Amino acid sequence: MTFPRFLITAFGFAVISVVLNSPAEAQIVQTTAVPFLQIEPDSRAAGMGMTGVGVADNANALYWNPAGLAGQQGAEITFTHAPWLPALGADLFYEYLAGKYAVEGIGTFAGHVTFLNLGEQERTDAQGNVLGTFKSYDLAVGASYGTNIMDNLAVGTGLRLIYSNLAGGVQVEGQDTRAGVAVGVDLGLLWTPQVGDGKIEPSLGFNLANMGPTIQYSDSEQSDAIPTNLRFGGAVGVNLDEFNKITWALDLNKLLVSRNEDGSYDPFYQAIFSSWGSQEVDLNVSDNPPGDTNDCSTDPTCESIGLLKQLTLGTGLEYWYSDLFALRTGYFYEDPANGNRKFLTFGAGIRYSLVGVDLSYIYALEENSPLAEQIRFSVMLNINR
Secondary structure, eight states: OOHHHHHHHHHHHTTSTTSOSOTTTOOOSSOOSOGGGGSOOOHHHHHTTSOOSSOOOSTTHHHHOGGGGTTOOSEEEEEEEEEOOGGGTOOOEEEEEEEEEEETTTEEEEEEEEEEEEEEEEEEOTTOOEEEEEEEEEEEEEEEEEEEEETTEEEEEEEEEEEEESSTTOEETTEEBOOEEEEEEEEEEEEOOOBTTTTEEEEEEEEEEEEOOOBOSBSSSOOBOOOOEEEEEEEEEEEOSSSEEEEEEEEEEEEOOOBOTTSOBOOHHHHHHHTTSOEEEESOGGGSOTTOOOOTTTOTTEEEEOHHHHOEEEEEEEEEETTTEEEEEEEEEEOGGGTOOEEEEEEEEEEETTEEEEEEEEEESSTTOTTTTOEEEEEEEEEOO
């Protein structure tokens, strides 16, 4: 295993939230670089079981579904901070800043900055002697736009620049390393049909995120895919009366990445179609020798998993009282052969004048989960509401 892919595995899956919950039991079907792009940024959606493709109605729509920016009014700024994976005792943190600005008759523009601090790492030689330290982090900046093409149908798109500095430019095994740079493009649709007298508000959403070329961390020919992801689902809001509203949401996710036997990846425009078949997964990676490629043709602990097991599911409920106070809860499920993340979520929100505050908490349903006790805190400022 060469150094760049080792870094991606170490930092991308043992440190970030899309790590395997129990490495001795399962390996994720398709690994990618920069998995921090899949971290859900806002506390509201996080409190609803990581759902948002059909409930994208604020500045955070640029992550969940850029089509949700359409029809929004005024301007908004939102910021999220989270100590990352506190159960691991690591000094990591995640920060997300986003803003939107609506232009009447044209649409809504938005931008974001996403930062994940991966802490300070030690650089050692082959004998384990410490040669120094370096800092690792991931960064993404981007812009999005959404507009209505029909009364009840909106489209949106986004573009982000990705900068992943994992190795700090150190040389390892005679190979120069560098920060990885890539771009990703999003496309979204949101349908919000009118039903009856408006007491029921359904929506259906679709978001194809992070379409882009592979990323390189060295001068070698090796490169890794970024996490192109399909999110689809919907929501149903019910206005009980003039003060009380309940919303139920459901999101399904599919990672659209296809890795070949030689370790190369299909280009994203091919993987969108080629990644829907059965995938092989190694169920006992802890026993593999160093450098093992997890070739399931020769490994009896491998199994082939179908499409349904490759999907993740999130569902949640939100209750609002008079647009002032909210309570949220949700559930997230990932198949044991595809990462094995299972947790309940809880959250609350307050809106007063121009300011809003949201808080979410993850209750992991597995022992020793790195996601245990994960808290997100978000604050937003609305202008010309």
